[in-house]
Amino acid sequence: MKLYKYFVVAVVALSACNKQLDTAPSDAVSEDIVLKNVSNLATISEGTWASMMDDFYGGTYSNPGFKTIALTSDAMANDVALITTKYGFPTAYRFTQMNDKTQARVSAIWGQLYKIINNSNIIIANVDKVDGDATEKQFLKGQALALRAHTYLTFASFYQFSYLKDSLAKTAPIYTTPTTAATQGNPRATLKEIYELIFSDLLQAKELLADYDRPAKYKINKDVVSGLLARAFLNTGRWDLAAAAATEAQQDYPLMAQSEYSKGFNDVNNTEWIWGHPEIPSQSDGSYSFHFLDVSSSTSYYYSFMADPFFKELFEDGDIRKTLFSWDGSAAAREGYLQYKKFKFKSDQTADLVLMRSAEAVLIKAEGYARAGDLSRGTDALNELRGARGAGLFTGGTQEELVNAILIERRKELWGEGFGLSDIIRNQLAVVRKPYVDASGNDIKVTITRPNGSTAQVPAKYHTALKFSDGSNFVANSPYYIFVIPQAEEQNNPNL
Numbered sequence: 282m283k284l285y286k287y288f289v290v291a292v293v294a295l296s297a298c299n300k301q302l303d304t305a306p307s308d309a310v311s312e313d314i315v316l317k318n319v320s321n322l323a324t325i326s327e328g329t330w331a332s333m334m335d336d337f338y339g340g341t342y343s344n345p346g347f348k349t350i351a352l353t354s355d356a357m358a359n360d361v362a363l364i365t366t367k368y369g370f371p372t373a374y375r376f377t378q379m380n381d382k383t384q385a386r387v388s389a390i391w392g393q394l395y396k397i398i399n400n401s402n403i404i405i406a407n408v409d410k411v412d413g414d415a416t417e418k419q420f421l422k423g424q425a426l427a428l429r430a431h432t433y434l435t436f437a438s439f440y441q442f443s444y445l446k447d448s449l450a451k452t453a454p455i456y457t458t459p460t461t462a463a464t465q466g467n468p469r470a471t472l473k474e475i476y477e478l479i480f481s482d483l484l485q486a487k488e489l490l491a492d493y494d495r496p497a498k499y500k501i502n503k504d505v506v507s508g509l510l511a512r513a514f515l516n517t518g519r520w521d522l523a524a525a526a527a528t529e530a531q532q533d534y535p536l537m538a539q540s541e542y543s544k545g546f547n548d549v550n551n552t553e554w555i556w557g558h559p560e561i562p563s564q565s566d567g568s569y570s571f572h573f574l575d576v577s578s579s580t581s582y583y584y585s586f587m588a589d590p591f592f593k594e595l596f597e598d599g600d601i602r603k604t605l606f607s608w609d610g611s612a613a614a615r616e617g618y619l620q621y622k623k624f625k626f627k628s629d630q631t632a633d634l635v636l637m638r639s640a641e642a643v644l645i646k647a648e649g650y651a652r653a654g655d656l657s658r659g660t661d662a663l664n665e666l667r668g669a670r671g672a673g674l675f676t677g678g679t680q681e682e683l684v685n686a687i688l689i690e691r692r693k694e695l696w697g698e699g700f701g702l703s704d705i706i707r708n709q710l711a712v713v714r715k716p717y718v719d720a721s722g723n724d725i726k727v728t729i730t731r732p733n734g735s736t737a738q739v740p741a742k743y744h745t746a747l748k749f750s751d752g753s754n755f756v757a758n759s760p761y762y763i764f765v766i767p768q769a770e771e772q773n774n775p776n777l
Contacts, residue, residue, distance in 0.1 A: 319413025322404050323421055329400040329428070330499065332393075334558045334634060335566040339389030343369040345569035348634055350390060350435065351699025352573055352586070353379065357762070358701025359713050360592040360692055362744050364618065367585035369573055376761045377750045388767040394432050395456070401429040402459045423489030427501045430482035431509055437475050437516065438703040439764045444517045446709055446758060448473040453766070454777070466774030476517055483510050498549045498557050504530050505556045508637045511645045516707055524649030524658075530555060531642035536669040539601040545625030546697075547571070547632035556637035565631040574624035574697050576609070581626065586697065588621035590717040590725075590741050595693055600672040602693060610729030610737070617727060617742040623697055640666055640694050644687060651683045659683055663690060670694075706762055712755040717743035 315321050338344035345352075355361050356370040357379070365371040372378035378386060404425040408418050433455070437444070441452040452475055454467035487506045495502045508530035514523035537553045549557040560568045575581040588606065596603035605622045609615040626632050643666045651659030660683060664674045667690065675686050691704060705712060717725050724740035731737065748754055749761050771777055 316407050318411050319418050338393045339385050346567040348570035354699045354702040360589050362587045362589045364585040367583045375746045379764045382765045382768040391767050397432045401425045419489050420493045423486040424501045426482040427486040427506050430479045444472045466776050468776045479513050520649045520653035524646045527642040527645035531639040534639035542601045549633040553638045558634040560631040568632045571632045576620045577622045578626050587618040608727045608729045610731045617739045648687045709757050711757045714744040714747050717741045
């Protein structure tokens, strides 16, 4: 279990005046001091969060914190037409990376997820023993349980096929107590076992955080827990429970006004954001994810996550989201790519990071009702979101038609937020990428506007990865979709 010796527990001081986190490795502080009181345990929580969101996983700019997983998910799905000459995600996009156990990103994501779990386990194992205020300890334990559940939910979403395909499929090891370099590695747990732990952790967390009034949206409160429960219930086919939990999650987070939708998805104070991470100029490594997503700001380095042209065709006129599309004419290498200007840096080159929105909760509610057979409430929930965006309302259909409409709405609403691949896995679908050509097979030409104001007709750029790396067609339940366990972990944990 060699990976575990690299785990660090970050000890941080949170400045009351500007919320800036200062981190230091745990090996600078003895264990008896770290575990002395609840205040010191709270520094582990803060440090874990800072590391999770703002560390470059594996020490490379191509892995900007936890958003690395979201970027990888969307790069491997339907609706991103990646500029493959740009740094960062071309190998994920071509399906040559996340199925290769020797790849650095495979190791970086695995190691960081278990680091989060281990630090959460340290808090959970010790919080009831240390000195300190009982209420503070209660809230800290609730947050640690919820963060552990969120991390195992990430494993369940990307490291195995759908729970509804095979709940007994082996996934990743479970650890519920602190580990060290000498800890013997556990065997892989089944999806069923992982979800049992997820539900246990979240239900405990919900009770512990019932009266928690959080100081900032990066802190986990009962609404975040309800949102995580909604995701887990949806993944496991517990439709009524998914709808109920989603309803609880969204109730205090009204859908944003249409005028807010085009401001860049960069502000944690947006009314829709249930959970998000604020960034400041002195601590903004997580904002680096916007260098891939922000395709319209002159300060963006890579601007590689362009939109597939067929994605635009999912939107109707009058839908505020359709106004964010434009054909790029800024440089020869970008001419003909379709920009989707959902994400933009703030003026100080930072961007807050969204982790959960009420729009997602509304869509979970809609899907839960629809799959449970309550088409009326499923339609109402879908139209709650579509109406807020200025889109045409769903006016009735079969259960299958309603579910399909909801899944398309998830693609439209959650683009760039990390649900692309996980929804394909969850729903046992195939990736769909098509060439943007006319009936005769010729490239469709689009009108671009160059920086000097001139216009031109150029062939539209579209997906260049239209099949798996071995030349086979995209299919449902392909092993190419599943993140593999790193080679180093295989070599050092014989119990896998």
